[in-house]
Amino acid sequence: MLTLDAWETLTSEIARLNGISPELAETYLALVGDTPEIIGGDYRRVLVRGDAGNEIARLHWPLSE
Numbered sequence: 001m002l003t004l005d006a007w008e009t010l011t012s013e014i015a016r017l018n019g020i021s022p023e024l025a026e027t028y029l030a031l032v033g034d035t036p037e038i039i040g041g042d043y044r045r046v047l048v049r050g051d052a053g054n055e056i057a058r059l060h061w062p063l064s065e
Contacts, residue, residue: 001034010062017060028057036061 002010007029015025028048039045039058048057 013062014059017062028059031056 011022011026011029014020014029015022018025020028031048031050032046037047037049038061039047044061044063046059046061047055048059050056
């Protein structure tokens, strides 16, 4: 589980990397949950799924240090 500070930092980074609003980034982060579904490729991306398991978005994801 993320702390509030970590949640806000991750939300900001997702918004910045994907050119989306912080509000949308927060919604996507909530849908991704604790275990992101990583998509293969040249850079790290995460699949966002809806409650029914349908694909909603593919996001650039901040890399961990």
